[in-house]
Amino acid sequence: MILKEISLHTKRCLYCDMPLQENARKKYCDLICRKKYNQELRTLIDEQAKDIRGVLKRNRRILKKLYEQIKQEPFVDKNSLEELGFQFKYVTHTQIIKGHTACYCYDYGYFLSEDGRYLIIGVDER
Ligand SMILES: [Zn+2]
Numbered sequence: 001m002i003l004k005e006i007s008l009h010t011k012r013c014l015y016c017d018m019p020l021q022e023n024a025r026k027k028y029c030d031l032i033c034r035k036k037y038n039q040e041l042r043t044l045i046d047e048q049a050k051d052i053r054g055v056l057k058r059n060r061r062i063l064k065k066l067y068e069q070i071k072q073e074p075f076v077d078k079n080s081l082e083e084l085g086f087q088f089k090y091v092t093h094t095q096i097i098k099g100h101t102a103c104y105c106y107d108y109g110y111f112l113s114e115d116g117r118y119l120i121i122g123v124d125e126r
Helices: 002-009 031-069 078-083
Strands: 093-097 100-105 108-112 118-121
Touching: 031 100, 031 108, 031 118
Parallel strands: none
Antiparallel strands: 093 100, 100 108, 108 118
């Protein structure tokens, strides 16, 4: 039990998990482990960024489609947006228009209106 606790506190290489010398300031066994760790981290970050771009593009497509379909009365409820696959936590930017915060996915966006529905806004309204 004591051995196990000690081993849990042993400093280990971030890449291969081999124990490192106590008091060593290193995070990796050697330059190879450091290089591999950083490569894998970069790949992971690139993949996540690619996934997020995919979500943002899908959000934009949904907003654009709704905007074009319902231009006269461009209000939708939250469920309708979510059923189409819209993910609210991904937006490219926000903008204050007439005291209200508009959330955008590139050139299409939305306001949350007072009745809880979403007003879809398009490129020509910025
Ligand atoms: Zn290592």
